[in-house]
Structure formats: C-alpha cells, structure tokens
Amino acid sequence: MNPVKARTDPRRTLRATDPHHFGLALVHERQRQGSIRYPPMTLTQRDIDQEIAAKRAAYEERVAGGAPAEHHPRRDYAPYRSSVLRHPEQPLIAIDTAQDPDLVELRSPAFGERDITEIDNDLTRHHRGEPIGERITVSGRLLDRTGRPVRGQLIEIWQANSAGRYAHRREQHDAALDPNFTGVGRTLTDAEGRYRFTTIQPGPYPWRNHVGAWRPAHIHFSVFGAAFTQRLVTQMYFPNDPLFPYDPILQSVTDDTARRRLVATYDHDLSVPEFSLGYHWDIVLDGPAATWIEEGR
Amino acid sequence: MTQIDPSGPEQLPPTPSHTVGPFYGCALPFRGGEDIAPLGHPDTITVHGYVVDGAGEPLPDALVELWGARPDGAVPQVDGSLRPDPATGGHLGRNGVEFTGWGRSQTDADGHWYARTLRPGARGRSAPYVSVCVFARGLLMHLFTRIYLPGDEAALAADPLLSRLGDRRDTLIADAEGPALHRFDIRLQGEGETVFLEYQ
Numbered sequence: 001m002n003p004v005k006a007r008t009d010p011r012r013t014l015r016a017t018d019p020h021h022f023g024l025a026l027v028h029e030r031q032r033q034g035s036i037r038y039p040p041m042t043l044t045q046r047d048i049d050q051e052i053a054a055k056r057a058a059y060e061e062r063v064a065g066g067a068p069a070e071h072h073p074r075r076d077y078a079p080y081r082s083s084v085l086r087h088p089e090q091p092l093i094a095i096d097t098a099q100d101p102d103l104v105e106l107r108s109p110a111f112g113e114r115d116i117t118e119i120d121n122d123l124t125r126h127h128r129g130e131p132i133g134e135r136i137t138v139s140g141r142l143l144d145r146t147g148r149p150v151r152g153q154l155i156e157i158w159q160a161n162s163a164g165r166y167a168h169r170r171e172q173h174d175a176a177l178d179p180n181f182t183g184v185g186r187t188l189t190d191a192e193g194r195y196r197f198t199t200i201q202p203g204p205y206p207w208r209n210h211v212g213a214w215r216p217a218h219i220h221f222s223v224f225g226a227a228f229t230q231r232l233v234t235q236m237y238f239p240n241d242p243l244f245p246y247d248p249i250l251q252s253v254t255d256d257t258a259r260r261r262l263v264a265t266y267d268h269d270l271s272v273p274e275f276s277l278g279y280h281w282d283i284v285l286d287g288p289a290a291t292w293i294e295e296g297r
Numbered sequence: 298m299t300q301i302d303p304s305g306p307e308q309l310p311p312t313p314s315h316t317v318g319p320f321y322g323c324a325l326p327f328r329g330g331e332d333i334a335p336l337g338h339p340d341t342i343t344v345h346g347y348v349v350d351g352a353g354e355p356l357p358d359a360l361v362e363l364w365g366a367r368p369d370g371a372v373p374q375v376d377g378s379l380r381p382d383p384a385t386g387g388h389l390g391r392n393g394v395e396f397t398g399w400g401r402s403q404t405d406a407d408g409h410w411y412a413r414t415l416r417p418g419a420r421g422r423s424a425p426y427v428s429v430c431v432f433a434r435g436l437l438m439h440l441f442t443r444i445y446l447p448g449d450e451a452a453l454a455a456d457p458l459l460s461r462l463g464d465r466r467d468t469l470i471a472d473a474e475g476p477a478l479h480r481f482d483i484r485l486q487g488e489g490e491t492v493f494l495e496y497q
Contacts, residue, residue, distance in 0.1 A: 072314045073437040080316075082435030085351035086485050090465070092440075092495035095458065102421030104366050105428045105441070105496060109399030112376030117383045126386055140299070145311060147303025154379075158324030166320040184324040186379075220318060222325060228364045229496040231430050233439060235315040252437050253313045261312055265299045282301035286311035287496055 043081075043210035045246055051079040052251045059254035071286065073252035080248040081209050097229070097288045105228045106290040111154040111188060121187035123157075123199040131181035133162025133200035135276040138219065138236070138264065142193040142283050144226060149193025150285060156186045156222040157197060164203030164217075173205050198276060204243055216243035216250060221283065229287035236281050237263045314438035319358050321432075326360070326403045327379055329390035333363065333400035333414040336393040340368045344444055344471060344479045345411035348404050348431065351486030355408020358434045361483070363412050363444075364399045365427035370418030373398035416446065416477075424452035424459065426469075431483055441494040444481045445470045458494075465492050 055077065063069065075087035097106055119125045124135060142150040160166050160183060163175035167182045181200060189195050202217045218235040225231065237250065244250055253259040261284075270278020301309060317325070334341040348359040366372055378397040380389040391397070402410040417425045426443040445453060447470055453459055459466045468491045471479035484491050 069310075071311050075437050075440075077437055080435070080437065082316075083437055084435075085354070086356070086433055086435035087437075088440065088490055088493050089351075089486055090490050090492075092493050093458070093462065094495050094497050097496050100421050100423070100457065103423070104364060104372055104417075104420055104426075107372045107374075109364055109378065109397060110374045110376045111378070114377045115379040115381070117381050117386065120381065120386075141301070141303075143301060143303055143309060145308045147301075147305075147309055156324055158321055160320075166323075168320045168322050170322070171320060182323060220315075220321065220324070222317075222321075228428055228430065229441075231362075231439060232312065232314060233317045233432055234312055235318075249315060249437075252315075258310065258313050261299060261310065262315070263299060267300075281299045282312075284301060284309045284311045 045210060045212050048079050048210050048213075048248055049246070052245075052248060055079065056251070056254050069255050069258070071255065071258050073254070077248070077252040080252055083252075101290060106288065108153065108224055108227050108230070108289075111152070111224065113188075115154060116186055116188055121185050121195075121197050123181065123183060123185045123197065125198075126182055126184075127180040129180040131161065131178050131200050133178075133181075133203075135198065136201050137196065137198055137270050137272055137276045137278045138281060139194065139196040139267075139270055139278070140264075140281040140283060142189045142195060142223065142225075142285070144230065144285050144289065149189070149191070150225050150230075151189055151191055151193055153189050153224045153226070154186065154222075155189065155195050155224075157184070157199075157219050159183045159199065159202040159219040160205055160217075162200050162203050164205035166205075175203070175205065201238070201277075204241075209248060213248075214243050214246065216241040216247050223283055223285065225285040225287065225289065227287060227289035230285040230289060231287075232283070232285055234283075235262065238279065239263055239266055316434060316437050317360060317432040317439075319434040321360065322403070326401060327390075328388040330378075330401040330403075331410075331412045332391065333378075333397065333412060335396055335415075338396075338415060340416045341413055342416045342446070342477045342479060343411060343413045344427070344481050345409065346480050346482040347408045348410065348433065348483045349408060349485065350435075353487070356404055356433050356485075357406050357408055359404045359408070359410070359436075359483075360432040361402045361404070361410045361412070362399070362430040362432070363402070363414060363427050364430070365414060365417040366398065366420055366425075367396060368415050368418050370420050372420075419452065422455070422457050424449065424456040429483075431485075433485075436485070440485070441496070442483065442491055443469050443494065444479070446479060447471060447473050462492055465490075468492050
C-alpha cells in the first residue's frame with residue numbers, strides 16, 4: 001500500500017510559488033491585478049550570501065572534523081529555496097551492489113544510432129537561419145571514476161539562447177526569443193568516450209529565488225553511464241563568470257574543488273578558425289557498474 | 298580542472314550533480330517516452346501516481362525515469378527509445394515492437410505521471426521491481442527508488458531490500474488498482490516519505 005494515496009488530492013490547485021515560472025514584469029502585473037497571491041519577494045542577495053557563507057562554514061567544519069569531501073550538493077540546501085520542500089528528510093538506504101551483481105541498476109539502458117540524427121549535436125543548424133550569438137564548440141570525454149571511457153552513451157543538453165531566454169512557454173523572462181535557436185541537442189559518446197557540440201554561448205538570466213537573482217550562463221547536461229546508478233544531470237559553466245559567488249545553485253556544491261569541476265576550460269585547440277570558440281569539459285560519472293563491463297574494456 | 302587526467306592510480310573525483318531545473322521540457326521528454334511496452338504485449342502493466350512535496354503539493358515539473366528487466370528477467374540491450382525523425386528533428390517515437398526497458402514520463406499540471414511497461418521478471422535474490430530515477434526543479438540531485446509489484450508475498454518477503462525497511466517498506470510496493478494497473482506515488486518529504494536509495 002502506498003500511503004501517499006489517501007492524502008493527495010489530484011485536483012488541488014498549484015500554488016504560484018515557482019520562482020522560475022514568472023518574470024518579474026509579469027508577476028508585478030499580476031500582483032497588481034490581484035490574480036496571483038505571490039508572497040512579496042523580500043529576500044535580498046545579502047540574505048542569500050549570508051546563508052551560502054553559513055553552509056560553506058558548516059561544510060569546512062565537517063571536513064576539519066574528519067568528514068569526507070562532499071562531491072555532490074546536499075539536497076537540503078535552503079539558499080536554493082525550491083529545495084526546501086523537495087528533499088527527503090529520511091536518510092537514503094544504502095545498497096551494497098557487490099552483494100548482488102544481478103541488480104538491473106548495475107546495467108544501463110542502451111542508445112544507438114537510431115536515437116540521434118546527424119545534426120542533433122549542432123544546435124546552430126536546427127532552423128532555417130543562423131542563430132544570434134557567439135558560436136561555441138563544447139567537447140570533452142565521458143569517464144567513470146576509474147578513468148575508463150563510457151562509450152556509446154547518450155548525452156542530452158539544453159540551454160538558454162544568447163539573450164538568456166529558454167524556448168519554453170513557462171519562461172516569461174522578457175528577453176528576445178531567437179526563431180533560429182531552440183537550445184536542445186543530443187549526441188552519443190564515441191569509442192574514447194568523447195562528445196562534441198556546436199552551439200551558441202548562452203546568456204545569464206534572472207530568476208525569482210530572491211531579489212536580483214541571476215543564473216550564471218550554463219548548459220544543462222543529462223548523461224547516461226555504464227550503469228543506471230551512474231545517471232547524472234548537471235550544469236556546465238563558463239570560466240570567470242562574475243555571477244558564480246551569488247548563485248545558490250552553483251554554491252550548493254560547497255566543496256571548492258568540486259565546484260570548479262563544473263566549469264569548462266577555454267581550449268584554443270578546440271576553437272574552429274573563423275567559426276567558433278572552444279570549451280573543454282570532461283565529465284566523470286559516480287556510482288558502481290556491473291563488473292563484467294569493466295572487464296570488457 | 299575540467300581536463301581530467303585519467304592516468305593516475307586514484308579514483309577520479311566525480312562531476313557534481315545539479316538540479317534539472319524547470320526548463321528541460323523541450324529537451325528531455327519525448328513522444329512515447331511513457332509507452333515502453335510493445336503494442337499489445339500480454340505482459341503490459343500500467344503504473345501511475347503523483348509526485349508530491351513536503352507540503353503534500355503535487356509537482357508539475359518532475360521527471361520520472363523507469364528502467365526494468367524483461368518479463369523473463371533479462372536486461373534489455375535494445376536502443377531505439379528516442380528515434381528522432383531525421384527529416385524534421387521531431388520524434389518518431391518507439392516502433393511498438395521492441396522493448397528497450399527504459400522510459401521517461403513528465404508529471405502533468407496535476408503532478409501526475411504514468412507509464413506502460415512490461416511486468417519485470419525477477420533477477421538475483423530480488424523480488425521483481427522497476428528501477429526509478431526522479432528529477433525535479435528544486436531537487437539538487439536525482440533520487441533513486443524502486444517500484445515493487447504486489448501479489449507474490451513470498452517473493453516480497455524474501456527481498457533483501459524490503460526486508461530491511463520495517464514499516465517504510467510499503468512505500469516501495471505499488472497498489473493494485475486492477476489486474477495490470479498499479480498506483481505508485483512518490484513523496485519527496487514528510488509523512489510517508491518514499492524510501493530512496495543510494496548505490497555503493
């Protein structure tokens with residue numbers, strides 16, 4: 001029996017508290033009209049900065065006390081307000097995969113040539129015209145933690161356009177849409193685990209976590225590994241973005257070296273003359289896989 | 298830092314996870330993502346439910362991925378879940394013949410998701426289950442859980458995971474609503490919180 005059932009009313013209307021879904025102008029207009037009951041957004045960047053600093057100090061104290069480095073964000077990270085009601089409070093239950101090599105989670109769904117088209121990894125070629133913005137090439141390798149390449153696996157990306165707007169109807173930030181850019185791509189890794197995308201440098205964009213919240217420019221990545229346990233969704237950033245310290249999503253990774261792993265490196269060898277600037281970003285997947293796959297490599 | 302040297306003797310530190318955010322809608326959902334079962338297959342089951350937060354509110358922006366074995370317990374190694382259309386860049390959808398075992402369902406405005414897949418067979422010492430990975434805006438790292446199907450009480454009682462969970466066990470066992478229809482809600486926080494898993 002699933003205990004949620006009795007208490008979930010599917011017809012319950014959703015509260016309009018999703019900070020991503022409304023641009024400020026739209027929110028203010030609707031507040032004036034009284035059509036949404038938006039709580040006034042009183043949190044300032046200074047408030048969020050203090051919370052971020054407190055989380056970081058707590059992490060440094062844990063490490064100083066002998067706790068291991070934390071590679072991933074804690075799901076309970078209040079500076080990112082949307083996490084408050086969306087993280088489990090019970091500890092996760094550990095599964096020792098060495099005890100049971102047959103677990104389906106130790107294997108991965110398969111993807112192949114049928115799952116991509118030839119230009120899926122070139123986001124500048126999905127419409128009739130050229131998208132506006134700075135063309136970039138993003139490439140790197142997909143590895144597991146032993147350094148082995150993850151071959152033939154699916155990488156999906158999505159991003160805002162050069163003005164900082166997603167091609168998504170819920171996105172109401174009033175920056176310009178680009179009719180020649182959707183911002184969605186996919187590819188399969190090659191025999192060395194390598195991937196490559198051609199796209200447009202995304203713009204930063206505002207959101208409603210707090211007053212003056214801006215996301216640093218980023219590209220979303222969704223990645224499959226050699227096992228379902230290695231599944232990863234994350235975001236890649238660009239070097240030297242001045243918004244890094246203000247962003248509670250990036251700062252949710254409290255370990256300095258771990259956070260740097262989310263930032264691509266400018267790579268002049270990847271830049272294509274008279275066409276694009278190159279960024280290198282390797283991805284390392286966490287989580288166990290079936291041992292036969294490792295032996296097979 | 299982002300050029301990884303894989304030649305060292307130590308384990309590489311992993312790339313950190315981040316939230317899927319609210320704007321994956323043009324990228325991750327695909328036509329037929331929920332219809333994993335081949336058309337007309339006699340072992341087809343439908344699983345569905347709500348994803349809810351700590352206040353009991355449904356999530357209209359969650360993504361549920363399912364991954365399961367075939368009815369004979371074998372792991373599918375078949376591609377073709379996505380099948381984009383090379384002419385338009387849209388999705389043709391699955392071919393309705395092959396079983397890839399993997400699918401993706403986004404919650405609707407009511408926080409409801411569904412998927413049609415094949416009843417999984419047992420593997421190893423486990424009772425049959427479908428593996429689940431949950432993504433959502435606000436969730437900084439995905440969550441794994443499992444959907445066990447009701448019916449075979451002996452197999453459920455012998456399952457190595459379920460037997461460790463005490464009274465939280467029932468959050469992983471779907472409700473039978475019909476011969477091939479199962480309800481499975483995912484509660485991210487609070488009373489009746491779903492058991493989530495960490496693989497080591």
